[in-house]
Amino acid sequence: MIGDDGEQRILIKGxxxxxxxxxxxxxxxxxxxxxxxxxxxxxxxxACDQLLxxxxxxxxxxxxxxxxxxxxxxxxVESFAVLDWKDSDDWSPARGT
Numbered sequence: 869m870i871g872d873d874g875e876q877r878i879l880i881k882g883x884x885x886x887x888x889x890x891x892x893x894x895x896x897x898x899x900x901x902x903x904x905x906x907x908x909x910x911x912x913x914x915a916c917d918q919l920l921x922x923x924x925x926x927x928x929x930x931x932x933x934x935x936x937x938x939x940x941x942x943x944x945v946e947s948f949a950v951l952d953w954k955d956s957d958d959w960s961p962a963r964g965t
Contacts, residue, residue: 876933880908880943881951884922895920900929900943907941914944926951 882902886895929948
């Protein structure tokens with residue numbers, strides 16, 4: 869969906885993963901790995917800092933696709949919910965921001 873400001877807004881469901889580390893092993897950048905093995909790199913800003921505390925968690929995120937033409941899909945996550953799976957039929961969202 870294209871927002872009023874011309875930005876392409878998307879929903880992403882997937883696992884928060886580290887994609888880049890510093891020399892000491894600290895996570896520098898994160899991404900979201902989707903069920904279909906697609907990957908989105910999360911740019912700084914928006915809810916990125918909050919996402920860092922949810923590594924290896926499954927989320928549903930509202931994001932802005934930064935450059936639709938670039939083969940590396942980069943997004944700015946505006947908000948997200950952590951999906952807390954109890955079993956395959958029962959889940960409840962926990963607000964991330």
